[in-house]
Each structure stands twice: as C-alpha cells, then as structure tokens.
Amino acid sequence: MSVMGWIALFSCAAWVWLLLGQGLFWRTDQRLPPGSAEPERWPSVAVVVPARDEAGVLPVSLPSLLGQDYPGRAEVVLVDDGSTDGTGDVARALARAADRARRPGGGGLPLTVVSPGPPEPGWTGKLWAVRHGVGAVRAREGGAPEFLLLTDADIAHAPDSLRRLVAAAEAHRLDLVSQMARLRVSGCWERLVVPAFVYFFCQLYPFRRINRGVGRTAAAAGGCVLLRAEAAGRAGVPEAIRDAVIDDVALARAVRRAGGRIWLGLAEHVDSVRPYPRLADLWGMVARSAYAQLRHSAALLALTVAGLALVYLAPPVCLAAGLAGAGGASSAGGGGAAAVAAWAGGAAWVLMAGTYAPMLRYYRQPLWQAALLPLTAGLYLLMTVDSAVRHHRGRGAAWKGRTYPAPAPRAAADR
CATH class of the missing domain: 3.90.550.10 (Spore Coat Polysaccharide Biosynthesis Protein SpsA; Chain A)
Incomplete structure (x- = not known):
C-alpha cells in the first residue's frame, strides 16, 4: 500500500465518522419550533x-x-x-x-x-x-x-x-x-x-x-x-x-x-444585511477570531491545519494522483495501490460533497458548488494560519479600530 493510498483511506474513514458520528451536523432541519403555543401572558x-x-x-x-x-x-x-x-x-x-x-x-x-x-x-x-x-x-x-x-x-x-x-x-x-x-x-x-x-x-x-x-x-x-x-x-x-x-x-x-x-x-x-463583497472582507471576518477559537494554542493550530489538509484537501489530491498513477502503471500490469488511492479519495470527496449539499440548499445555491468545498476549505486553512500570524504580530481579534489580546487566565469561581 502506498502512502497516498493510506492517506486516502484515512480521509475516507474520517468522512464516514463525520457523516454518522458527529451529531448529524450536516442536516439543516433544526429550525425554530413552529406553532409553539402562545403564552397566556406575554413577558416583557x-x-x-x-x-x-x-x-x-x-x-x-x-x-x-x-x-x-x-x-x-x-x-x-x-x-x-x-x-x-x-x-x-x-x-x-x-x-x-x-x-x-x-x-x-x-x-x-x-x-x-x-x-x-x-x-x-x-x-x-x-x-x-x-x-x-x-x-x-x-x-x-x-x-x-x-x-x-x-x-x-x-x-x-x-x-x-x-x-x-x-x-x-x-x-x-x-x-x-x-x-x-x-x-x-x-x-x-x-x-x-x-x-x-x-x-x-x-x-x-x-x-x-x-x-x-x-x-x-x-x-x-x-x-x-x-x-x-x-x-x-x-x-x-x-x-x-x-x-x-x-x-x-x-x-x-x-x-x-x-x-x-x-x-x-x-x-x-x-x-444579516452586512455585505462582504470582496474576499478581503470575508478573510478579515474569519481571521479575526479563528485563532481565538483555538485558544491561541500553537499545538491546536498545527493539529487543525493537519486535520483540514487530511479531511478536505487530501480527497481530490488522492483521486487525481491515483488516477494518474493507475494510468501510468497499467502498461506494467500494476497500479493496485494507485487504484486504492483513487477510489478512496473519490469516495471521501463524494461524502464531503454530500454533507455540504443540504447547507447549499438552505442558502439556495446550486448543488454543483459542493464539489468546490476542498477549495473553500483551503482558503479557511490559510485564514486560520493568518489569524495566528496576526495575533503574534499584535493585530489579532481586530474589529473597527480595536484589538483584543488573548484573555488572561481567571480563577474557576470568576469563570
């Protein structure tokens, strides 16, 4: 088994777990309960x-x-x-x-x-x-x-x-x-x-x-x-x-x-009526708080980057590399490892797109955009890294002229 094949299998297994084991996060049916009985007295x-x-x-x-x-x-x-x-x-x-x-x-x-x-x-x-x-x-x-x-x-x-x-x-x-x-x-x-x-x-x-x-x-x-x-x-x-x-x-x-x-x-x-017409506007929105989400931890940042790469970027790369490897090895009668990389990477990409489709439907966007999720995830990976860079340069969590440092540790009773 090639390294690319193992990466593809791990990515595919991760998507099977996300599909079934992460609280059905991909479903969009959690809406305000309709028809709730009105109270006898409306509170202030x-x-x-x-x-x-x-x-x-x-x-x-x-x-x-x-x-x-x-x-x-x-x-x-x-x-x-x-x-x-x-x-x-x-x-x-x-x-x-x-x-x-x-x-x-x-x-x-x-x-x-x-x-x-x-x-x-x-x-x-x-x-x-x-x-x-x-x-x-x-x-x-x-x-x-x-x-x-x-x-x-x-x-x-x-x-x-x-x-x-x-x-x-x-x-x-x-x-x-x-x-x-x-x-x-x-x-x-x-x-x-x-x-x-x-x-x-x-x-x-x-x-x-x-x-x-x-x-x-x-x-x-x-x-x-x-x-x-x-x-x-x-x-x-x-x-x-x-x-x-x-x-x-x-x-x-x-x-x-x-x-x-x-x-x-x-x-x-x-x-929300706030416009984000440029990539820079959206980039700033994400980079402002991404590193704070990781508790300003370099270790969590490294794990997040590795996880995003394995889960979102690896599937299309493994599919492309597997198809290319299978084609080049077919004349020599091999290509089994390349085939594993291709089908596992392709399956992971299909699962990824399938979990993204309900959110696209909620936003009334064409479903073919689900195939672009690896590209978007790559942008988010870069935004997250940039969030950490901004923090260490003293520009983290900046919003409308204010910049906030990492919160100081507080006693449990104060939290």
Whole structure:
C-alpha cells in the first residue's frame, strides 16, 4: 500500500465518522419550533443592540426591530459604542420616521439610544456595550425585563420574529433561544465562502447535540439570542464572559453551566444585511477570531491545519494522483495501490460533497458548488494560519479600530 493510498483511506474513514458520528451536523432541519403555543401572558422584553459605526446598515435593520408585532411590553435599546459615523443620530432619525409612519393604535417598539463610553480594561467592546444596555433596562421604573433579545446591528428581523422567539422559549421552557441568521450570499466570494462558514460552525457545534442537552457542547449565534433575564443573572453574564472574543459561544456555555436550557437553530426570517463583497472582507471576518477559537494554542493550530489538509484537501489530491498513477502503471500490469488511492479519495470527496449539499440548499445555491468545498476549505486553512500570524504580530481579534489580546487566565469561581 502506498502512502497516498493510506492517506486516502484515512480521509475516507474520517468522512464516514463525520457523516454518522458527529451529531448529524450536516442536516439543516433544526429550525425554530413552529406553532409553539402562545403564552397566556406575554413577558416583557428588552432588545439590546450594540452598534459601532453601523450607520450604513441601520436603515435596513433597525426598522425591522422597531416594527415588531409583539403583544407584550417591549423596547429597543441601541448602544452607540463610540461610533464616529453618526450611528446614534441615524438611529434616532429612523425611530422618528417609524413613529410618523405608524398607524394610530398600531404596534411597534420604542427606541432609546445610550452611549457607554470607552470599555474598561478586560472588556471587549461588544460585551461592554451589552453590559451598558442591560444595565439601562434593568434600571427602568417599570421593572427589569423578563427576557433580553441580544441582536447585532446588521440583523434584520421579520415582523413576528420576537413573538416567535418568546413563544418558543415559553412553550419549551428554554433559557436561551438562538437563531443563526441567514448571511448574505450575493457576490461570487460570498457564495463560495459564506455557506461553508455556517457548515463549519455546524460541524464544530452540532445543533442537534446542543439542543438535546447531552454532553458539554454548547453554542449560540450572536446575531440573534433571546435570553431569559433570570438565567443571565444565574450565569453572571455579561460580566462572566467580559473578555470573550467569541462571545456567543461563551454566553451559551455560561448559561449551560448555570443549569440553563439552550436551543440553537438555523433562521428562516432573520437575515444579516452586512455585505462582504470582496474576499478581503470575508478573510478579515474569519481571521479575526479563528485563532481565538483555538485558544491561541500553537499545538491546536498545527493539529487543525493537519486535520483540514487530511479531511478536505487530501480527497481530490488522492483521486487525481491515483488516477494518474493507475494510468501510468497499467502498461506494467500494476497500479493496485494507485487504484486504492483513487477510489478512496473519490469516495471521501463524494461524502464531503454530500454533507455540504443540504447547507447549499438552505442558502439556495446550486448543488454543483459542493464539489468546490476542498477549495473553500483551503482558503479557511490559510485564514486560520493568518489569524495566528496576526495575533503574534499584535493585530489579532481586530474589529473597527480595536484589538483584543488573548484573555488572561481567571480563577474557576470568576469563570
């Protein structure tokens, strides 16, 4: 058996295991439970939107929050986190326009814009903004809200989004309900990279495993998180995760550790409106947090690079090399080892494409793009390496003018 043949067999075996043993991560049927019974009393909700230099996307996203059809008491708090592009003024103007357009007696949520000032040492900007927004609504005279909807400034919601989230949380007694917003896929680079981004996230954090509550797997999608306020208090968030770069996963883990029930699924009517027209834009999005996902460990980086190469890059290489070797050896009457490399590499590539097809269908992309997953995985491998390089050059986890170092170790009681 040749080395190429063994690599192909290992890759094929890895894909068989991923297909059957990784929580059926490739399925896209984890959606917000439909038809959840509406509660007899609708709990109060505060929608907290951290925003830093988001004037460009707010005209698309913020009206969708202000126009929510929610039967209970609810409000929107936009936290202007040191913006220099007039984010707060744009938000106020949109709120005034929504008030003028609203029919007498119609629905809609009021807006408050607050500014927290620069983050204190040890806080990421987003979590500092969330802390300030949550503190503002907890100090209301009418009492603290029962739920918090944490949503990013680039996320647009269908008019019944909040209603459906709360109904699901109440009907199924969930402490955290999160939806992975459907990201934009307009340009060629978005079509190539974005579905794979969600696919890889599902592979790392299988939604079915999270939602069954077995094991230690926990994650959320930061663009849309409905959090029971009482569960947030038990988990000590956001203070307990104040330095987390991947804050959504850290939030879900904190809630799970505190005994909370969490649910994560793909969204139907919650969409990101942020454009990523160039490869550089997508590259920055991934490289910003990839090394943080690996806990800033050089050993984990090396294992990740080797794993990506074996699982995603090896199948097409082994298929091509096997076919070439089989053709060259046929005249000599050999070629058995080359044939093994070819069929095992081809089988692994077919399994890979088959697991990717449901995500492409969810993003309404042609299924032939599944064959390009090795190319996309190669890009992600380079993005991950670049994330580590940026970190060691002091430019890791950079976002809108801020750079965050690796979190300092904390005592277990503080975590």
